[in-house]
Amino acid sequence: MTTSQQMLERYLEAELAVLDGRSITFGGRNLTMADLNQIRTGRMEWERRVAAETAAAAGRGNGHSLAAFS
Template identity: 50%
Template sequence: MYSIETCKEMINSYIEAEKAVLLGQSYKIGSRELTRADLTEIIKARQLWEHNLTLAQNSGRRTQSVQVIIRDL
């Protein structure tokens, strides 16, 4: 389990990576074309960290269960 702070830092890092890729995902030098990173993979990783953040935020909460007995009178 990751801390809330770690999750937030990673989410911010992936948001910055998304911005960098969007500003210049690929470029050409002469006849060669270079691609910086795969935006889809960055988005998937950010979503994973968002999920980890949700888990970290909910880790202190207890779930409450209720037992119900159905009786036919």
């Protein structure tokens, strides 16, 4: 099973490879500079997932808090 952190690392590697002018095969597709926005979108999604998992593990829940007014 692939973890969110592992997926984030794969997206970071793909982004760096494309930025270096190389193409990379990711998820069965050959990606080039033209695919950089897709790679970045995927990276940002996995960054959000890792952050949410980290927050949950630290007991911070989903980042929302409730205020009680009397």
